[in-house]
Amino acid sequence: MTLRTGILGLALLAGAAFAAPVDDYAVQWPIALSGDDAGAYGVTLDASVYREARSPALRDVDVINADGVAVPAQLFRPDDGMTEADRRVPVRWFVLPTSSTAASGDWSMAVERSRDGRVLRVEARDGAARGDDAVAWLLDTSDVDATVEALHLEWAPDAGSVDRGYRVEASDDLRVWRVVQPVAQLVDLSRDGERLVQRRVPVGTQARYLRLLPAGGTGRVQLAAVQAELAPVVKRRPLQWQQLSGETVEAQGVRFHAFTLDGRYPVEAADVQLDGNSTGQWTLYSREDGDSPWTLRAGPWVAYAIGSGNDANRSAPQPLSGPTRDREWKLVGNAPTAQPPQLRLGWRPEALVFVAQGAPPYRLVAGSARAGRVDAPLAQSLDEIRRARGPGWRPGVATPGTMQPLAGEQALQPAPAQRDWRSWLLWALLVAGALLVAGFAMSLLRKPRS
Incomplete structure (x- = not known):
């Protein structure tokens, strides 16, 4: 019985060894959701999140539910799936009586316009007898300051x-016309209680009329009624800047300025600042750490500043060859400077979109x-939800609260090497089986022979 109890204890110990700790992260932020029915939410990452992250790919930023289980989530850059929803604006329209030959231009038109170009009145006369009951229309899009992707027509x-x-x-100018869509079909058919309707007319251009x-x-x-579907506009958040003061270094005959960034910001632009x-x-390089080679990020480019205050003329920030989360930066100038320059690195906040799976509250x-x-492959799922709920659907807003400690520095230490408890358990079972066999043999040898 004692041996069996020991074997059972080893099995339970082995099972407990495979249980993963819940607190594998250093810090947390409680999340407040904008509503309960969105299904998916996006939380915008601020500077405090980037300062706490350690992974070069930001893998150590996640969302967990009340049970401490990670929910499906995906990181989105500011320009990934962040375009505005389908934008439509009403358009003023006027009837142009026409005939089957009018489509070839055999008709005249008199238009009364205001000083800003808006159409006030239209008189159209065709030069041929009417062949059918088709109607032509003139649309005033002079107030639309964007590309018209398509027109949506409404009728009874x-x-x-x-x-x-x-x-x-x-x-x-209502005089010179160009064809932007040779044929667009309008359809409205019914049969046995079912209806097929096609109201969308592709355009793809910007014009006053x-x-x-x-x-x-x-x-x-x-x-x-007529509505104009406008081209989507990418919502680009303004750049946020981290201003770094570095040190001057000379190595292998090269003089440069070294800087260290305090977080995993997705840096996409740089600027050099000097007083006066x-x-x-300048030429800018970056790397992950001291064991990694330097990578060219920008330049050479000329940075200047003339004047001071709001009236100063400054060179534009320099875009990088691509976003990077490197921590170490090197700035090389073509000539010595009287004072060390300051390096400004620009970045845009990303959004971590997650599915509200499991019980709330959720934590970042x-x-x-x-x-x-x-x-998780959320991009395709979000597109499916948008098709089901309408083009105006967007993930709900998840707002992080105040940062709170979780596991602290312990989470930043690598996990101890996992022991192969299965091998130990197998050997223990083999030894226990051998002991049982040996004990059974000894009991047989001690019995007196008949």
Whole structure:
């Protein structure tokens, strides 16, 4: 019985050895959700998160639920999937009576415009007898200061069957027209209680005026409203800057200025700052640590500053060859300076989008030498949700609170080497089995022979 109890104890000890600790991260931020029905949320990372992260790929930043279990999450850069939702604006439209030959230009048009170019009144006369009941339209897009990706036409649902093509033309002066869409089909068909509707007319241009001319087909569209779908605009957050003071170093006959960044910021721009009037040519390098080679990030470029205060003329920040999270930076100038320069590194906050899986509350955690986030394929999932809930759907907003300690410095130490408890358990079972066999043999030898 004692031997069996020992074997069971070894098995339980081996099972306990495989249980992973929950607190594998140094710090945490409680997360407040904007609502309970979004399903997916995005938390914008601030400077405090980048200062606590240790992983060059930011793998040690994650979201966990109330049970301490990591939820599906993926890191998004500012320009990844951050475009505005489908933007539509109403457009003023006017009817242009036409005929089957009017589409070829055999008609005249008188337009009354205001001083800013807005259309006030349209009179159109075609030069041929009417062949069908098709209608042409003139659209005033002079107030739209963006590319019109498409037009969305609205008409009454009981207007009858429509299967008609339209040619789209654009103009900036109502005299010279250019074709931007040879044929766009409008469809409104019904059968057995089902309805097929196509209202979208691709355009893909920016112009003060558009006109839609019949290009064959059947049915009459009784237009009620027109909306212009504008080209999406990428929301780019303004650059945030980390200003570094370094030291002057001479190595292998090269004089340069060395700087150390205090976090894993996604740096994408750089600037050199000197007091007073200055100009110089600079080359910027970076690396992960002292054991890594230097990588060229920018330059050579000329940075200058003339004047002071708000009236100063300064060179524009220099974009890097690509975003990097390197910690060590080297600035090389073509000539010595009277004072050490300061290096300004620009970055844009990223967003960690996660699925609200498991029980709330959720926590943002960072800083670990033991755990690492595995990015979930959320981009495709977000597109599916957007198609299901409408183009205006966006992930909910998750707002981090005040940073709190979690496992502290212990999480920043590598995990101890895992013992191969399975091998130890196997050997223990083999030894225990051998002891059982030996004990059984000894008991047989001690029995008197009959």
